[in-house]
Amino acid sequence: MSEVLLDPVAIGRGLRRVAGEIAERGGVRDLALVGIRRGGEPIAERLAVLLHELEGETPLTGSIDITLYRDDAATALPNPRIGPSRIPFDVRGKRVVLVDDVLFTGRTIRAALDALLDYGRPRCIELCVLVDRGGRELPIQPDYAVRRVDVPEGRRIEVEQRDGEIWATLEMTNSITQDASR
């Protein structure tokens, strides 16, 4: 059993609004969208397309893997799988928007900030998420969110692609808190 939080239509509408907000705040010049692997990647790609439609210019895109930067990297997870980071541009002087699917504890974002800063010194970093579910354990807040919803701890939000469309659903049963790292 699960409840749909955002269907593809709502996600399309929400991301278009967010793309507008990103453009409004600083245009597309020197803008780079960096998806946090793996959930943030497809969302960053959508935003890039939407920004192109709005502004006639495509922002830079990349992705970042945070495995090596987790605050529990040395203890909690023996041998997680690392994926490749892809930052095919110089981050120095860029306005970087970090993109993730679900914002929960904020620990992933903390790790992503450290990972990104090891590539260089961007002009500024902003944060865009599809769902902000509350439950922060660090002082981190999103600049852009498609939907904000309070979800009790232990419940899980699933963001997945089906037939090329993104769905965000809230699992109705309590499951392991695999989102606890977020």
Place this chain on the structure above:
Amino acid sequence: MSDRVAFQHRHLLGTEGLERNEITSILDAAESFFDVSRRSIRKVPTLRGKTIINLFYEPSTRTRTSFELAGKRLSADVINISVSTSSAVKGETLLDTVKNLEAMCPDVLVIRHQASGAPHYVAARTKASVINAGDGTHEHPTQALLDAFTIRRAKGKIEGLVVAICGDVLHSRVARSNAHLLRKMGATVRFAGPRTLMPPAAESLGAEIHDRLEPALEGADVVMMLRVQRERLAGTFLPSTREYSRKFGLNAARLGLAAPDAIVMHPGPMNRGVEIDPAIADGARSVILDQVEAGVAVRMAILWMLGTDARGAPNTAA
């Protein structure tokens, strides 16, 4: 696809017995660490607060530096102990040395020792993870893994390749570790060298044995030259290095027998003009310096896998 890599060992003592998916997971992780080493900030915080001790009873520049750099790029504290400055020269036994180091709570012990089996002996008596950085004529697993990484990057695969390993196979832990690993990954391994430098049971390593270089090089995709280990050869195995070079040295004519896109490897340090013609060592087919670069990435992957294990876990077999 699992979120965990397949490699769940506590120690890395050899390539013998490593499974194919374990090898692949090390090589895959090494790709990410390879990228880290090419950025402007060549460091990740993953092993912050962990201690790695490099305990080297044999001289080594490349391997020790590579392990040291790998540990430092993972933010671990790395301490080097080499035999010339250690208490071993004052008569301390390996076990006493290890017990003393143990009291300093290292997370990983990297050991090179002239006695085959020394890292296994230590692994059974320490809470730290042990990495074999070369034990006598037995194994040198990180060398074989970095060789595999280099081959995979150059050729896109390992399966189905023909690898000629040439020279002093008898004394070579590099040859042994490579033979185990390459066979497991589906490559064909050929050994070539003088009969006096071929181990008596070389066939048991699953390799084709040749006592001349030419048939081994025929159509080979990878040519791996071994160092003539003058320190282990007390004049009994070879008439002279000149004759060795004439019969078993890799030169342009012999390399011409290999596949047109064959790569040339050497674990170092090279005896230029003995086992390999300098023009080949520095030539376009040589990936010898790629091997050195791969070494840091592969050792980062291994240190990461062993160093992030919860401490005090039961001492399961390596």
